[in-house]
Amino acid sequence: MTDVVVVGAGPVGTLLAAELTRHGIEVRLLERRRAQGVGTRAIGLHAPVLAALEHSGITERLLERARRVPRGEARAGDRVLGTVHFDRLSTRFPFVATLPQAETEAVLGAIAPSPDRGADVTAVRPGRSAVELRIDRGGGVVEDAAAPIVVLAGGWAARSLAYRAVPTTIYPDRYLMSDVVVEDRPDADTAIVNLAPGGVLESFPLPGSMRRVVAWDAAADPAVDEASVRVERLQAALRTRGEASAADAVVTATAFGVRQVCAPQLRRGRLIVIGDAAHEVSPIGGQGMNLGLLDAVGLAPLLARWVQEGSAPDTELAAWERRRVRSAVRAGRLAAANTLLGRPRHGAGDLARRTLVRAMLAPPVGRGFAWAYAMGLDAGP
DSSP states (O other): OEEEEOOOOSSHHHHHHHHHHHHHHHHEEEEESSSOOOOOOEEEHHHHHHHGGGGGGGGHHHHHOOOOEEEEEEETTHHHHHHHEGGGSSSSSSSEEEOOHHHHHHHHHHOOOOOOEHHHHHHEESSSSOEEEEEEETTTEEEEEEEEEEEEGGGGGGGGGOOOOOEEEEEEEEEEEEEEEEOOOOTTTTTEEEEEEEEEEEEOOOTEEEEEEEOOOOOGGGGGOHHHHHHHHHHHHHHHHHHHHHHHHOOOOOEEEEEEESSSSOOOOTTEGGGTTTOOSSTTTTHHHHHHHHHHHHHHHHHHHHHHHSOHHHHHHHHHHHHHHHHHHHHHHHHHHHHHHTTTTTTTHHHHHHHHHHHHHHHHHHHHHHHHHHHTTTTOO
């Protein structure tokens, strides 16, 4: 009999399924996508996640594929405003490990049960002894199922299964993104945040000769989001910010907006919500997936204990919930500040921003900001 059903086979749900399996728990992993997705936004794995996954051997597997980024630079055009030194932090992993999300999912999937694909969960109903699920298989085929414990880890699409309404902030900002092949360069191992007057440009190293580029986008009308137009706009943004070689390498570009969601509760009896289904933060700052992975790492042993002992460890689950909600609130505030900082600023506004960033990243304050951006504010799994 299935002990736990996990809804969502992205990195968060797959990690939870893998960790539960490692604890000897029978898991059913449901995924509405019929094939693994190839698109990706999440690329950075921070020190707390790497430390939390080390005991299971997952960190070693991830680092075999990942690129280690020891520092980041804030720039204004060609001028360096300050440097964030991850390599000077007192932590087991003094860097950010970058890896495309599909590869992260592949590493986790190798040790997790195979997902049951094409299973779109359309309703859940928690009961005293089990949670009932309605699964749409497509073509008019509907399946009813139940499990003692159900965890929703299906991202924003699964949120409505657990919550009628969650406080949500939708930002007006839009961004263009692409992964490009770049020539060898002196700053190949450096993450760059260029605070240009026309809006932020972020450039992150990836394994091989790849970089992820993300640019604030002036076009807020989805009607102009045709593929060729997106590419042209991203190329123009890169060229005006001194990244001509990266601009020439852009072949495709995706557009996205940002919002912030933080559910005040993650548990309703036998139903638990983790990852983006419960808390979604702006990807500008790169902590969203990490929040979900830490949710899963902390939750897995508690669910294993629940199954093995036959009763819920309510005190420990409540403490886990408080830690994870607190962590999501902190990450959301940091992401909101990043979003605000990256908006277009001209004249006196641009000068004030550059002055502020210089002060933020100068010693000794800069060490604190490095700690915060490396998820030092997280309350722990």
